[in-house]
Each structure stands twice: as structure tokens, then as C-alpha cells.
Amino acid sequence: MASSNMFRRVLNLSLIYSWLLFAMNCRGSVGAAGFTNETDRQALLAFKDLIQEDPFATLSSWNDSLHFCEWKGVTCGRQHQRVTALRLVSQNLVGSVSPQIGRLAFLRKIHLHNNSFHGTIPPDIGHLFPLGLTLPNLKYLYLGGNKFSGPFPPSMANTSGLLLLSMPRNNFTGPIPSNLGNLRDLEFLRLNGNQFGSSKLNDLSFIGSLTNCSNLRKLKLSENQFGGVLPGSIANLSSKLETLWLGSNKISGSIPQEIGNLNNLYVLAIDHNMISGSIPESIGKLSKLQKLQIVINNISGKIPPSIGNITGLSLVDAADNMLEGTIPAELGNCTKLQALDLGGNRLTGVIPEQIIGISSLTLRLYLDLNEFTGSLPSQVGNLKNLGVFALGDCQVLEYLDLHGNLLDGAIPSSLDQLKGIQQLDLSQNNLSGQIPEFLGKLPLMRLNLSHNMFEGEVPKVGMFNNISAFSVVGKNMKICGGIQPLHLPACPIKFSKKNKRLFPDKTILLIILPIVLLLACLFLIFYRLKKSQQRTSSASLLENQYPKITYAELLHATNEFSPSNLIGEGRYGYVFKGSLNSGEHIVAVKVLKLQEHGANKSFMAECDVLRILRHRNLVKIITACSSLDFQGKDFKAFVFEFMPNGSLDSWLHPTQAREQGSNLTLVQRLSIAIDVASALDYIHHHCEMTICHYDLKPSNILLDDDLCAHVGDFGLARFLSANTNLSNNAHFKYGMGEEVSTEADMYSYGIMLLEMFTGTRPTDSTFIDNFSLHNYVKFALPDRVMEIVDSTIVLEEVEGLNRNRGGEGEFAKLKSCLQIILRLGVICSAELPHERMDSKNVVKELHRITKAYNE
Structure with a gap:
């Protein structure tokens, strides 16, 4: 009897379950679990009610004059007339997402990225309700580029049919739930550009659950606050994984030896972390890898020769680590390599000819800040299409920089083949012999041969006639002749009948x-x-x-x-x-x-x-x-x-119209400073002609959706090259009275940097006579720095330290960071032009400041 009752109970449950499945897929007006077409209409109207701003009138069609299936951004199924997709991408909508969205039972795709939605994600998206899932059919969820905050919804793991989950560039915080692996069909997971994690141990423990997602192809967790060691379970992720982005976090530990299991990987990016240990030999098993990014970590040891097995590599960026030993010649097998950056390590020995001989190297080759010796390989002349070749202290584009090494011997004649070169820096080496005349015939705008051991006559052809375009100062004690402004001794002349014919x-x-x-x-x-x-x-x-x-x-x-x-x-x-x-x-x-x-x-x-x-x-x-x-x-x-976020000036000096609490953080200001310095570096060194902006100020710096800075207003710009055939090739007085030059732009940049971090305009009424913003900051450094910085920076950073229980050591780090930044602004705005820092070095210094503060 008991078994009979049990049988009936199971039978009844089966019948009820079957009826529900039928009800959820029926074609009439009745939808899942009793939800109807009217349910969908009311849910959409509830969504509209929470929209505060609709600048493009996107939702103006959401009214009774049209069936809701014809509303803009709404897609319905042809048979059952139920909402299957909601697409409202890049419409500048402002508001929060209504919990009623969870009543759209047939919804398969949600595309809300690149708007300004705020608040938390409604838990109703993934919540269970009696007799099934609220959104059992949801396949694609796009929420990127908004202002969502709060924790990751644990109920998200209940949307079991999800194929793509994209939530980048928001303000989500807290841990990632360990049950995310319940999304077994998940193929794409993008959580980058948030504040997930706590910068502590076990932040990445959820990766172990993702090993259940056997179809996972793309995993992007970069630009968060994930801390702790890189878990070994990462090597057990889906064999279908194609891209793995973990950069710009606070991850430590070493790269697991089993990383070679991910044999379908074509992007591996763990840059800007605290990874230690060595590059595992198993890296060579990643035969499909195209991009390897491990820049700015603590990776040591030798570069494994097995890297030469990855013949499809197009980019290797391993700069700013502690790599040692020689560059393996096997790297020359990577015949598709376009960019190689090994700068800022401890590499030694000669530069392998196999590397210089890679014909595909067309973007950049950085080998600067190492300890290479020997002569420059003659094959350098074969790099006719290379945008950057750096062996010295440089981080710029489109020039050949060899300065600051121990290279010796003569300048290779093969350099004559670099017909497109614009800037050449051979300074601070042990190069010898005579300065080749062919250098003057190259299309060079700048040439630096100072502090070497050259001898003989300085040529007078081409660019050697322009004293401002080249330098031969320093240890070149045996050079002679050249143009008169060099003030070099005359070269010995043996007079003969042939000589006399010249006069x-x-x-x-x-x-x-x-x-x-x-x-x-x-x-x-x-x-x-x-x-x-x-x-x-x-x-x-x-x-x-x-x-x-x-x-x-x-x-x-x-x-x-x-x-x-x-x-x-x-x-x-x-x-x-x-x-x-x-x-x-x-x-x-x-x-x-x-x-x-x-x-x-x-x-x-x-x-x-x-x-x-x-x-x-x-x-x-x-x-x-x-x-x-x-x-x-x-x-x-x-x-x-x-540029939707207006000018930098409007953020530094907000009016009442600007939303409260929208002040720029210290890290955001650093990022903007780097952006502006990068723009100056480009116009000063890498565009077709050298350009001075001449009007750099916060009102001419515009900010996009991501607060990325863009320099505008070139109405006063001037071309500085003496042989330009464009208009406006004039010189003007600027800054402290000197002619317009790249140094004049750096003066403006320095003043702008001081304004950014003090919140004080250089035109403030308190600055009279010889007392300026430059002197105001200079006199306060270093001890009174906290008295002059923008108070919103201090308040926000201190509040963050209190939340994270940061101690005196963290506050001292904040103070030190501000001291360095303001000192940089003072240097850039120095009275004498030659004392100001160049834009390329400013970019490098700001990156170092950012890295140090984030550690």
C-alpha cells in the first residue's frame, strides 16, 4: 500500500511537471507559469518607468499606439508573441533596471551595454519561483559599460541555459560566487573593468567551479581587484578556451606548469600583476598562441627555448620583469612575430641575429634597459618596415633608439636602408669610427650621437646643416669640422693644387x-x-x-x-x-x-x-x-x-549642475595624466611633422565614456620642422618667454598636472606678481603636500583606506605618491626649458607611479 501511494505521488509530480513544460512552450496567449502577453507588456512598461533620462527618445514608441512587439529594441517570437530579446545598446539611457524584467519568461537575450544604468542587478533575473526558472530561456546577457554596482548576484548561476554573460566596465564589487560553474553551457564570461575581489587570498577560488563549463571559450577577468595566488585549477579549464585575460589585478603566485593543457589558447594575458616564478617550459605546448602578455610582473629566470615552438606568435610583451640570461635564438622560429618587448629586464649577452632577422617584425622591437653587449647586428638594416626598434631608455614609436647600452664598433652601413626613419638615438654607447655621411641623407628629423667615441670630420650634408636637429656633444673628443655653430676645431687640411682649385x-x-x-x-x-x-x-x-x-x-x-x-x-x-x-x-x-x-x-x-x-x-x-x-x-x-563626459576642466572645477559624488579619484587622474602625456609624446615625436599644441589646458582635454582623455583644439598649433611646407611654420613666444617648442608644451602640461592634483587654477586670484601655482606647490613640497592637494582626493582615498582597514603604511604610500606626482609637475613647469622633462619620460614615470601605488 505504501509503495502504491509512493507510485501515485511520483506519477502526479511527473504529470504536473509535464503540464508545466507544456504551458511554458504553448503558442497561445498563455505563457510560462501563467504569464501572458499582458505580463510582458506590463513588465516592459515597468522597465520604462525607471528610466530617468532618454536623450535619444528611444522609448518614445513604448506606448499604447503600437503593439509592444513593435516597440524599439523589443523582439518577439513569431508564433507566441512573447518578448525574446531586449536590445537597447548605446542609447545613453539613465536609470535602474526594473525587477519586473524577471517576468519576461521567454527572454533569451538582454543587450543593455554602453548606457548609464546604475544600482544593482535585480535578483529576479535568476531567482526561482514555484512549479521552474523565471528566465529559463535566457541565453545572452549584455550589461557592459553602465554604472551597475553591488555584488555579483548569486542567483545568476540559476539561469542554467546562459551561453554569454557580459558585465564589463561597471562598478560591481565583492567576490564571485563559487557556484558559477552551474552554468555548464557558458561559452563567454566577461567581468573585466569592475571592482570584483578584495586583493586578498582566495579571490580566484571560483575558477575551480568554472572547470565544469566544458564549452568555455573566452574568459576575461582583467582590471579588477582580484588578489591571491594564480590557482592551479586554471590549467583545468575547458580545452576549448581561446582567450584568457587576467591583467591589471593583484594576482601573485607563479604560472602553473600545466598551463600547456590549454592547447587552444590564442591569447594569454596576465600582465600588470605580481606574478613570480619563471615562465614554464610547457608554454611551448600552446601551439595556437598568438599573443603573450606578461608585462609588469615579478617573473624571473630564463626565457624557455620552447617558446620557439609557438610559430604563430604575433606579440610577446614581457617587459618590466626580472628575466635573465640570453634571448633564446629559437625565438627566431616565430616567423609571424610583429611585436616583441623584452625591455626592463636583466637580459645579457649579444642580441641574436635570428631575432633581428625576423622579417615580420613590423610594429616594434623593445630591448631597452637590459645589459646587452657586443656590436649592433648588421641585420638591423633589414628591418625596413619596423615601426619601433628600442635598445635604450625609450617607450616611443617610429624611431630607432639605441642609447644607454654598451654597444661598440662602427655605425653599420646597413642603416642606410632605413629610408623611412625619422629619429635616431645612438647616444651613451661606445661607438667609434667616423660619423657616416649617409646619415645626413636620411629623412631624419632628430639625430643624437652624443657621448660616444667618434672621430674625424662631422658631415655637413642634409640634416647636419641644422644645429637644432642633431647632437654630437660629450665624449666625442676626436671629432672636428662640421658647421660653425658646433664650435669644433678645424680638421687638418693638406693644401695642394687640387685644394687650391676649391677657392x-x-x-x-x-x-x-x-x-x-x-x-x-x-x-x-x-x-x-x-x-x-x-x-x-x-x-x-x-x-x-x-x-x-x-x-x-x-x-x-x-x-x-x-x-x-x-x-x-x-x-x-x-x-x-x-x-x-x-x-x-x-x-x-x-x-x-x-x-x-x-x-x-x-x-x-x-x-x-x-x-x-x-x-x-x-x-x-x-x-x-x-x-x-x-x-x-x-x-x-x-x-x-x-565626448559624453565633457572637459577635464568641468570635472576639476564642477558647477552645481554636475552630479554630486562624481569627483575624479587619484587613479583616474593618473590615468588621464598618462593619456595626455601619451598624446603629447605622439605629436612631439611620432607624427608626420613635429607639432606643438600651444594651447594645452584642462578645458581642451575631453573625456569619453570610460574617462579616457582626448586632447582637442589645435587652432593654435604650430609645426616646428624647419622644412615643412604646411602653413603656420612660425615661431611664437610662449610660457616663460621662450620660442614655441615641445618644451613649451611640457610647461603647459606641468601646470595642468599641478592643477589636476591641487584643484587650484593657475589663474587663481591668490597668484600675483611672481607667486604662481608652480611656486605655490614647489614651496609646499615635500612636507606640506597634504595641505595643498585637492581635498576630494584625500577624502576619497582615506575613506577607502578606512573601508579596507588600511593602516599608517598605506596612508604614507598615498602621501608619497602625491609628492612624486606634484614634483613631476614642478619639474615639467620649470622656468628653464632644458630643465623640463620630455613627454616620453613623463609617460614612463607616470606608469611607474601608478604601478607603485597599486601594489
């Missing part, structure tokens, strides 16, 4: 000299005419380079240049927010004030500069417009990518 008599000079002067005048006239023609065509060249746009289109895009769209104003122009392509593309439109004296010149200067600039930390231009308005008047404008 014409007075009669010939009287005939030749007027002819030469006449030709020079004609050349100068021709040059100025040509330069004038190029100046007038700069705008058209820029327009031809980018998509064309008319005055009428810009008028419509900015609502007829409505004051409500005005987002900024400068000396020469107004900046309006606009939308192109029916609102799909938000842009910034800079309209020139042509009635202002100098506005036309500013427009031409910016056209000249923008035609050649390409860098992630410069404001991206979309196009330019030079035409007539509807009254027949001249109209000139630029169209730029819109």
Missing part, C-alpha cells in the same frame, strides 16, 4: 655672388607663393580626406544651432552637440567665429594639423565644412566625435 679668385666671386643672391630671391618668392596656395587648399584637402557634409546638414543636426545644444565656447568658435543620420551618431560641431580676428588662421592651422593626426588620445575628427550659409556668408566648421 675661386675675387673676380669670379664678384660674378657668382649676385647670381646666387638673385636665385635665392626667386626661390623665396616661389616658395611663398606655393605656401600660400597650399594654405588656401588645406580645408579642401581635409574635406576630401573625410566624408563631405553641408551647411544644411549641420544646421539640421544642431537644431539650427540652438542655444540648448551649445556645450562650449572658445575664443574662435562655438561648440554644439548634434546628431547625424537621424540621431544614430552624436557629434560635436565646432563653428568658427569668422568675425573674430585670427579665426580664419586658426581654422587653417587646425586643418593642417588634423590632416596628419591619428592617435587614441586625440579627439577624433569626422569631417570639416567650408562653404556658405543661407545668407551667402562664409561658414567654417569641424565635426568631431562627441
Whole structure:
């Protein structure tokens, strides 16, 4: 009897379960567990109710005039008319996510990334309810690029059908639940750019549960606060794993020997951590690996020769570790290698010819800050397509830097093959012999041969005629001749009949000299005419380079240049927010004030500069417009990518309109400082012509969604190369009175750095006579640094220390960090130009400061 009752009970449960499965998949108006089409409509309306800002009117169609399946961003199944996908990507929506989203029982995809949602993720997304899952059909969840906070929802592990979980670039905190492995079908997991972890032990223990996810292909956990050792279970992840990103955390321990089990891996990135130990020999088993990034760790030992087995490698970045020994010649087997960075280690011996001979090396080769010896391999001339080859203290692009090593011998004649080289630094070595004349014929803008052992006559050809373009000072005691500004001793001359033919008599000079002067005048006239023609065509060249746009289109895009769209104003122009392509593309439109004296010149200067600039930390231009308005008047404008977070100035000196609690943290300010310095490094050293911005200040630094800085407003920029054929090749007084130069930009950068970290404008009324922001900070260093820094930095960092129970040692580290930063600003804004730090060294120093503070 008991067994019979048990049988009936099991039978009844089976029937109930079968009925539920039928109900969840039926085609009528009745949905899962009694949810209906009306349930979906009400859930969507509840979602809309919590949206506080909708700048593009994305949800304007969400009303009773349309069936909810026709609302923008909503996708329904064809048969059952239930919501299957919600796509609201990059709509600048502001608000929180309604818990009612959990009632969309047929939902398979949620795409909400790149908005400004805040608050916590509703637990209803993964919660259980009586007789099944709230979202049993959910496959894809995109929540990246918002402002979600709070812990990782433990109930997320209940959405058992999930294939992709993407939550990057939010403000999530706390641990990752250990039951995440319940998502056995998971293929993509992206949690990067949050505050997950506690910087302590066992933060990565959840990785052990992910070994249950046999289909996992991409795992991205970088840019968080994960601490503790790298667990050995990482080698037991899915054999299908293709990318593993763990960079920018606080992970310690060593790379497990079993890492070779992940034989489908093509990206391994564990950079910017505290990994120790050596590179395991098993690394050579990762035959499909393309990118290996272990930069900035504590990895020691030798580079294993087995790395040569990974013939598909395209990038190896192992800089700033403690690697020792020689570079294995087997690395030359990696015939697809495009970038190799081994700088900042303890490597010794000669540079293998096999490395220099890799023909695919087209991006960069960094071997700086090591202990290499011997001569520079002659094969260096074969690197005709290489963007960077660095053996010295450099972190820049598109030049050959060999300074600061122990290289000897003569300059290889093979350097003559580097026809595209712009900068060459051979200083601080033991190079000898005569300075080759072919160097003067290369398209060099800068050449540094100082502090070597060269001898003989300094050439006078090409760039050797420009004293500001090259240097031969220092230990080169046996050189002679050259141009007069070098003030070198004359080279010994053996007079003969042949020599005397070189000196014409007075009669010939009287005939030749007027002819030469006449030709020079004609050349100068021709040059100025040509330069004038190029100046007038700069705008058209820029327009031809980018998509064309008319005055009428810009008028419509900015609502007829409505004051409500005005987002900024400068000396020469107004900046309006606009939308192109029916609102799909938000842009910034800079309209020139042509009635202002100098506005036309500013427009031409910016056209000249923008035609050649390409860098992630410069404001991206979309196009330019030079035409007539509807009254027949001249109209000139630029169209730029819109920067949603405004200018750096508005963050440093917020108005009442700015949201409270949106101050920049110390780390964010450091990141912005690095971005700006990187932009200066590019325009000073790596673009087509050397450029001085001439107007660097916080109001010209714009911030994107991720608070990444972009330098803008090149209306006052100047080209500094003596042989440029572009407009605006003039010199101007700037800063402390010197001519415009890269040092002048560094003065502005130094002042901006001081303003960023003190919160005080350089134009503050307290600065009178000779008392400036520079002196204000200089006199306070080092002991009174905490009295002058921006109080919001101190309050936020101290609060963080209190939350994490940081002691006096952590506070001392904060103080030391601020001392170093402000000292850097003082150096950059020094009165004498030669005392200021160069942009490339500023970038390097700021990276070191950031690394030290995060440790």
C-alpha cells in the first residue's frame, strides 16, 4: 500500500511537471507559469518607468499606439508573441533596471551595454519561483559599460541555459560566487573593468567551479581587484578556451606548469600583476598562441627555448620583469612575430641575429634597459618596415633608439636602408669610427650621437646643416669640422693644387655672388607663393580626406544651432552637440567665429594639423565644412566625435549642475595624466611633422565614456620642422618667454598636472606678481603636500583606506605618491626649458607611479 501511494505521488509530480513544460512552450496567449502577453507588456512598461533620462527618445514608441512587439529594441517570437530579446545598446539611457524584467519568461537575450544604468542587478533575473526558472530561456546577457554596482548576484548561476554573460566596465564589487560553474553551457564570461575581489587570498577560488563549463571559450577577468595566488585549477579549464585575460589585478603566485593543457589558447594575458616564478617550459605546448602578455610582473629566470615552438606568435610583451640570461635564438622560429618587448629586464649577452632577422617584425622591437653587449647586428638594416626598434631608455614609436647600452664598433652601413626613419638615438654607447655621411641623407628629423667615441670630420650634408636637429656633444673628443655653430676645431687640411682649385679668385666671386643672391630671391618668392596656395587648399584637402557634409546638414543636426545644444565656447568658435543620420551618431560641431580676428588662421592651422593626426588620445575628427550659409556668408566648421563626459576642466572645477559624488579619484587622474602625456609624446615625436599644441589646458582635454582623455583644439598649433611646407611654420613666444617648442608644451602640461592634483587654477586670484601655482606647490613640497592637494582626493582615498582597514603604511604610500606626482609637475613647469622633462619620460614615470601605488 505504501509503495502504491509512493507510485501515485511520483506519477502526479511527473504529470504536473509535464503540464508545466507544456504551458511554458504553448503558442497561445498563455505563457510560462501563467504569464501572458499582458505580463510582458506590463513588465516592459515597468522597465520604462525607471528610466530617468532618454536623450535619444528611444522609448518614445513604448506606448499604447503600437503593439509592444513593435516597440524599439523589443523582439518577439513569431508564433507566441512573447518578448525574446531586449536590445537597447548605446542609447545613453539613465536609470535602474526594473525587477519586473524577471517576468519576461521567454527572454533569451538582454543587450543593455554602453548606457548609464546604475544600482544593482535585480535578483529576479535568476531567482526561482514555484512549479521552474523565471528566465529559463535566457541565453545572452549584455550589461557592459553602465554604472551597475553591488555584488555579483548569486542567483545568476540559476539561469542554467546562459551561453554569454557580459558585465564589463561597471562598478560591481565583492567576490564571485563559487557556484558559477552551474552554468555548464557558458561559452563567454566577461567581468573585466569592475571592482570584483578584495586583493586578498582566495579571490580566484571560483575558477575551480568554472572547470565544469566544458564549452568555455573566452574568459576575461582583467582590471579588477582580484588578489591571491594564480590557482592551479586554471590549467583545468575547458580545452576549448581561446582567450584568457587576467591583467591589471593583484594576482601573485607563479604560472602553473600545466598551463600547456590549454592547447587552444590564442591569447594569454596576465600582465600588470605580481606574478613570480619563471615562465614554464610547457608554454611551448600552446601551439595556437598568438599573443603573450606578461608585462609588469615579478617573473624571473630564463626565457624557455620552447617558446620557439609557438610559430604563430604575433606579440610577446614581457617587459618590466626580472628575466635573465640570453634571448633564446629559437625565438627566431616565430616567423609571424610583429611585436616583441623584452625591455626592463636583466637580459645579457649579444642580441641574436635570428631575432633581428625576423622579417615580420613590423610594429616594434623593445630591448631597452637590459645589459646587452657586443656590436649592433648588421641585420638591423633589414628591418625596413619596423615601426619601433628600442635598445635604450625609450617607450616611443617610429624611431630607432639605441642609447644607454654598451654597444661598440662602427655605425653599420646597413642603416642606410632605413629610408623611412625619422629619429635616431645612438647616444651613451661606445661607438667609434667616423660619423657616416649617409646619415645626413636620411629623412631624419632628430639625430643624437652624443657621448660616444667618434672621430674625424662631422658631415655637413642634409640634416647636419641644422644645429637644432642633431647632437654630437660629450665624449666625442676626436671629432672636428662640421658647421660653425658646433664650435669644433678645424680638421687638418693638406693644401695642394687640387685644394687650391676649391677657392675661386675675387673676380669670379664678384660674378657668382649676385647670381646666387638673385636665385635665392626667386626661390623665396616661389616658395611663398606655393605656401600660400597650399594654405588656401588645406580645408579642401581635409574635406576630401573625410566624408563631405553641408551647411544644411549641420544646421539640421544642431537644431539650427540652438542655444540648448551649445556645450562650449572658445575664443574662435562655438561648440554644439548634434546628431547625424537621424540621431544614430552624436557629434560635436565646432563653428568658427569668422568675425573674430585670427579665426580664419586658426581654422587653417587646425586643418593642417588634423590632416596628419591619428592617435587614441586625440579627439577624433569626422569631417570639416567650408562653404556658405543661407545668407551667402562664409561658414567654417569641424565635426568631431562627441565626448559624453565633457572637459577635464568641468570635472576639476564642477558647477552645481554636475552630479554630486562624481569627483575624479587619484587613479583616474593618473590615468588621464598618462593619456595626455601619451598624446603629447605622439605629436612631439611620432607624427608626420613635429607639432606643438600651444594651447594645452584642462578645458581642451575631453573625456569619453570610460574617462579616457582626448586632447582637442589645435587652432593654435604650430609645426616646428624647419622644412615643412604646411602653413603656420612660425615661431611664437610662449610660457616663460621662450620660442614655441615641445618644451613649451611640457610647461603647459606641468601646470595642468599641478592643477589636476591641487584643484587650484593657475589663474587663481591668490597668484600675483611672481607667486604662481608652480611656486605655490614647489614651496609646499615635500612636507606640506597634504595641505595643498585637492581635498576630494584625500577624502576619497582615506575613506577607502578606512573601508579596507588600511593602516599608517598605506596612508604614507598615498602621501608619497602625491609628492612624486606634484614634483613631476614642478619639474615639467620649470622656468628653464632644458630643465623640463620630455613627454616620453613623463609617460614612463607616470606608469611607474601608478604601478607603485597599486601594489
